Each structure stands twice: as structure tokens, then as C-alpha cells.
Amino acid sequence: MFTEIFLPELMGTAVLLLLGGGVVANVLLARTSGGGGGPLMINLGWGLAVFAGVYVAYRSGAHINPAVTVGLVASGDDLGGDTALKVPVYVSAQLLGAFVGACLAWLVYRDQLDHPDSDAEDKLAVFATGPQIARTSSNLLTEVVATFVLVFVIIAFGRTPSGLGPLAVALLVVSIGASLGGPTGYAINPARDLGPRVAHFVLPIAGKRDSNWSYSWIPVVGPTIGGILGGLVAAAANYV
Structure with missing residues (x-):
């Protein structure tokens, strides 16, 4: 499973966070060429980061997101067999890749x-x-809804002959960011938030604040719930 799942997921998620974290840094930090690029630049940057990450992780099915992994399982996808073994491999690779990319x-x-x-x-x-x-209830609900949209529509893509592949997912992420990303910054991916948050905690960054661990469970639990609901509703609606 190392070359089939772990390595592609690690590399794909690392590319996702390198490019996604990079666009945020370019827009927000001092003394960059992208200062003042605004939220739309960040949304586009994250969408293109997903585009690149999906291509890199194609051999594993390109989940690069624990919410997608559990959402597919909830929809009835057995991930090619050995589901109970493969899910921890996917999730651990995604978390480590996110840390490395950050x-x-x-x-x-x-x-x-x-x-x-x-x-x-x-x-x-x-x-x-x-x-x-x-506000805990609102923040959690936002992540649940946004991730539900992500996983449900990704599964729906599988039923259409569009051939857009990674581009379709990238545009979906841009749309979610532009439409639903305002309240919480749309983690929609537990690994995307937790791995880099750990990196922020351990890296020697001058003048950094605490890593806001009191909030950290929301971008983990919310996307996980949203992913599972997305998979269940997709299965109930016969999108699988």
C-alpha cells in the first residue's frame, strides 16, 4: 500500500499545502509581490493547488482529504477492498503530507x-x-455544509461523462471558497488544517501567536461530519 496509496497521497497533499499555504502567504504577509491580492486570489490559488495535488496523487484515487476518504466509504465505496486497512493509510499519509507541505x-x-x-x-x-x-455552532455548521457540498458534488462528478477530472474539482473548490468560505476560511479538509497547525506550533517563526488549539477541533470534526453526510446522501440519491 506504500506506493499504491501512502506515497501518492503524501505527495499530493504536500503539493496542495505548499501551493495553498503559499498563496495565503503571498497575499497576507509583508514584503511579498502578491500583497493585497485579496480573497479571490486566495480562492483561485487554493483551487489550482487542488488541481495540482489531484494530478500528483492520481495513483491512489487522489483523495488528498480525509473527508473525501470517509465520504466515499460512507457512500458504499470499499476503496478496492481492505477498507479497514486502507482508510488509516489514506488519512495518515494526508496528515503527514499536509505537515510537510506547510x-x-x-x-x-x-x-x-x-x-x-x-x-x-x-x-x-x-x-x-x-x-x-x-461562535462554535455556526463555525461547525459552516464546515459541515461546505464539506458536504465538496464530497456530494465530487461523487456526482463520477456519474457524469464530463472528462474534466481535476479541473472540475478545482473549480468546485474555488466556488466553495468564494461562496461559503467567508465565515471560517473553509478548511473542508481535516488534514489541510491540522497538519499545518502542528507545523505552525513547532516551527521557529518569529513573533508568532499561539496556534489557536481551542478552535482546532472544528476544522477536523466539521469536515468529517460533512464528508460522511455527503457520502450518505449521495448513496441515498443514487449518485454512486
């Missing part, structure tokens, strides 16, 4: 992250999501 983004933007003109909140935002208004 560390690579840190290497690229190390000077900007350490610069005194870069705000501590923006430094954390390069690695992890956070709410604009901290």
Missing part, C-alpha cells in the same frame, strides 16, 4: 514570516483556518 511553504516564505511587519494573525492564517466571528 513546512515547505514556511521555507519559501521564511523571511516574510519572520518579518516584524507581518501580523501574527496573518502568520497563523498561512497555516490554519480561523473564524471571522467565533
Whole structure:
């Protein structure tokens, strides 16, 4: 399973977080060429990061997201057999890949992250999501709904002969970011948030704030619930 699942998922998720974290750093941090690019630039950057990550992880089915993995299982997909063994392999590779990708983004933007003109909140935002208004019920619901859309529509893509593949998923992520990303920053991926949050915690970043662990469970639990619901509804609606 190492070359079939673990390595592709690790590399795909690392590319996702390198490019996704990179666009956030480029827009938010001081002394970059992309300063002031705004939310749309971040949404497009994350969509293209997904596009690249999916291509890199094609051999494993390109989940690069634990919510997608559990959502597919909830829909009745047995992942080619040995489901109970494969799910932990997928998830562990995704978490490690996200951590590695975040560390690579840190290497690229190390000077900007350490610069005194870069705000501590923006430094954390390069690695992890956070709410604009901290309210547990609303924040959790936002992540559930956004991830439900992600997983349900990904499964629906499988029933259409569009041939768009990774581009369709990339455009879906851009749409979710532009439409539903405002309240929480749309983690929609437990690995995308947890792995980089750990990286923020351990990396020697000058002037950083705490890693906001009190919020960290929401972008893990919310997307997991949303992914499972997306898979269940897709199966009930005969999209699988």
C-alpha cells in the first residue's frame, strides 16, 4: 500500500499545502509581490493547488482529504477492498503530507514570516483556518455544509461523462471558497488544517501567536461530519 496509496497521497497533499499555504502567504504577509491580492486570489490559488495535488496523487484515487476518504466509504465505496486497512493509510499519509507541505511553504516564505511587519494573525492564517466571528455552532455548521457540498458534488462528478477530472474539482473548490468560505476560511479538509497547525506550533517563526488549539477541533470534526453526510446522501440519491 506504500506506493499504491501512502506515497501518492503524501505527495499530493504536500503539493496542495505548499501551493495553498503559499498563496495565503503571498497575499497576507509583508514584503511579498502578491500583497493585497485579496480573497479571490486566495480562492483561485487554493483551487489550482487542488488541481495540482489531484494530478500528483492520481495513483491512489487522489483523495488528498480525509473527508473525501470517509465520504466515499460512507457512500458504499470499499476503496478496492481492505477498507479497514486502507482508510488509516489514506488519512495518515494526508496528515503527514499536509505537515510537510506547510513546512515547505514556511521555507519559501521564511523571511516574510519572520518579518516584524507581518501580523501574527496573518502568520497563523498561512497555516490554519480561523473564524471571522467565533461562535462554535455556526463555525461547525459552516464546515459541515461546505464539506458536504465538496464530497456530494465530487461523487456526482463520477456519474457524469464530463472528462474534466481535476479541473472540475478545482473549480468546485474555488466556488466553495468564494461562496461559503467567508465565515471560517473553509478548511473542508481535516488534514489541510491540522497538519499545518502542528507545523505552525513547532516551527521557529518569529513573533508568532499561539496556534489557536481551542478552535482546532472544528476544522477536523466539521469536515468529517460533512464528508460522511455527503457520502450518505449521495448513496441515498443514487449518485454512486
